[in-house]
Structures are given as C-alpha cells and as structure tokens.
Amino acid sequence: MSVKSQLNASRDFILTGMRAAARVQTQNPNATKILRGCLDLIETLERQPAENLMIVDLETTLNVLHQSMTEIDDETSGTSAFVSSIQGAARCLQELRRELAAKK
Numbered sequence: 001m002s003v004k005s006q007l008n009a010s011r012d013f014i015l016t017g018m019r020a021a022a023r024v025q026t027q028n029p030n031a032t033k034i035l036r037g038c039l040d041l042i043e044t045l046e047r048q049p050a051e052n053l054m055i056v057d058l059e060t061t062l063n064v065l066h067q068s069m070t071e072i073d074d075e076t077s078g079t080s081a082f083v084s085s086i087q088g089a090a091r092c093l094q095e096l097r098r099e100l101a102a103k104k
Contacts, residue, residue, distance in 0.1 A: 003050040006096040007042060010089040014039045017085025031082050034068045038086060041065075042093075058097045065090045 001009075014035055021032045041061045045053060065086050072082045 001095070001099075003053055003096060003100075004046065006092045006099075007046045010092040011039065011042045011046065013085045013088035013092065014042060016088075017082050020081035020085065031072050034072055035082060035085070038065055038068050038089065042089065053100065055097055055100050058093050058100070062090055062093050062097070065093070 018032065018035045018039065021028060021035060041064055045057060045061060048057070069083050069086045069090075072086070
C-alpha cells in the first residue's frame with residue numbers, strides 16, 4: 001500500500017470515530033476534541049511529500065494516538081467506537097512505519 005493511501009486510511013478511521021461521537025446520545029466534547037486533534041496530526045502527515053515522511057514523524061503521531069486512546073477510555077463511558085477508530089488509525093500508521101523502516 002502506498003504512503004498516501006495508508007495515511008488516507010488512518011484519516012478515514014478517525015473520521016469514523018468523529019461521526020460516532022456526533023451520533024451518541026450524550027455528547028462528549030472532550031472525545032470530539034481529542035479525535036479532532038488526532039485528525040489534525042494525520043492531516044499534517046498527509047500534506048508532507050511522501051518521500052519526506054520520516055519514521056520519527058510517525059512515532060510522534062503514534063505516541064499521541066496511544067495517549068489519546070488512554071484519555072478517551074479514562075474519561076468517557078461507551079468509548080469503544082472512539083477507541084476503535086484510533087486503534088485502526090494507529091494500525092495503519094504502524095504498518096507504514098514498518099514499510100518505511102524496511103526501505104532504509
């Protein structure tokens with residue numbers, strides 16, 4: 001899978017989580033804010049030329065995603081859709097990190 005398609009897949013996972021956050025009966029502004037932050041990070045990676053994407057950029061984003069999962073899980077009830085969307089995005093970025101590491 002190409003760099004851009006993996007980043008797009010990560011973005012799509014987060015967008016799914018944001019849609020889920022908008023549909024829940026008890027709105028959680030904190031979860032929406034965290035998901036928006038994750039989306040911003042992924043979109044920042046997408047704007048970079050694929051050949052300039054560095055493993056350290058992916059590591060930083062993955063660390064933030066993992067912290068975000070913890071924060072959402074600690075602060076909200078019924079978080080499975082939110083956490084699942086971040087986990088899906090993280091899986092795509094981890095695969096991308098493996099591919100970039102193999103090329104170097």
